[in-house]
Amino acid sequence: MHVIADYSNEHHRTAVIALWETVFGYETAHNTPALAIDKKLAVNDGLFFVALAGDEVVGTVLAGYDGHRGWLYSVAVHPAHRRRGLGARLVHHAENALTGRGCMKINLQIVSTNESVKTFYEALGYSTEPRISMGKRIESNIAMPRG
Numbered sequence: 001m002h003v004i005a006d007y008s009n010e011h012h013r014t015a016v017i018a019l020w021e022t023v024f025g026y027e028t029a030h031n032t033p034a035l036a037i038d039k040k041l042a043v044n045d046g047l048f049f050v051a052l053a054g055d056e057v058v059g060t061v062l063a064g065y066d067g068h069r070g071w072l073y074s075v076a077v078h079p080a081h082r083r084r085g086l087g088a089r090l091v092h093h094a095e096n097a098l099t100g101r102g103c104m105k106i107n108l109q110i111v112s113t114n115e116s117v118k119t120f121y122e123a124l125g126y127s128t129e130p131r132i133s134m135g136k137r138i139e140s141n142i143a144m145p146r147g
């Protein structure tokens, strides 16, 4: 039985770092799990959720809302807990939080090497849109935090 809860403590921090290292294994500095967690907590927007199996953190979703669009990030389920509907529940949980804030449209990005995950989002009502995604790193804000 999985419970979805607000991210709220140091245990969550340690476990989310381990989960993201397992699931994403990003090598870019701005995606370093500890840094991403600290930056999200600093915003204090209440849009960081974990899925728990007992005390164990087995899933995450981050959402963002800027008054114009909602965004989903870091949708992750531990490999041992997949295909039981937890990923869908995490997305719905984040969608409900965004909807409650008045959000009219939710976006997400998929890295090109992970295209197969489109099937997951299509099952949840998302569709591919004709956009070119661009980004720019702010190097001066990318500093390694504590572990």
Ligand SMILES: CC(C)(COP(=O)(O)OP(=O)(O)OC[C@H]1O[C@@H](n2cnc3c(N)ncnc32)[C@H](O)[C@@H]1OP(=O)(O)O)[C@@H](O)C(=O)NCCC(=O)NCCS
Pocket (backbone or CB within 6 Å): 023, 074, 075, 076, 077, 078, 081, 082, 083, 084, 085, 086, 087, 088, 089, 109, 110, 111, 114, 116, 117, 119, 120, 121, 123
């Ligand atoms: C994507 C992810 C979160 C899905 O989690 P999950 O708990 O297995 O998802 P669900 O059980 O809720 O799946 C819901 C539906 O999505 C689809 N789906 C999920 N994973 C799929 C896959 N690997 N291939 C095809 N369809 C998939 C299916 O239609 C599924 O329904 P079904 O099991 O009844 O067939 C999980 O596979 C994951 O963590 N992947 C690695 C991280 C990642 O890629 N995150 C997305 C970044 S954009």
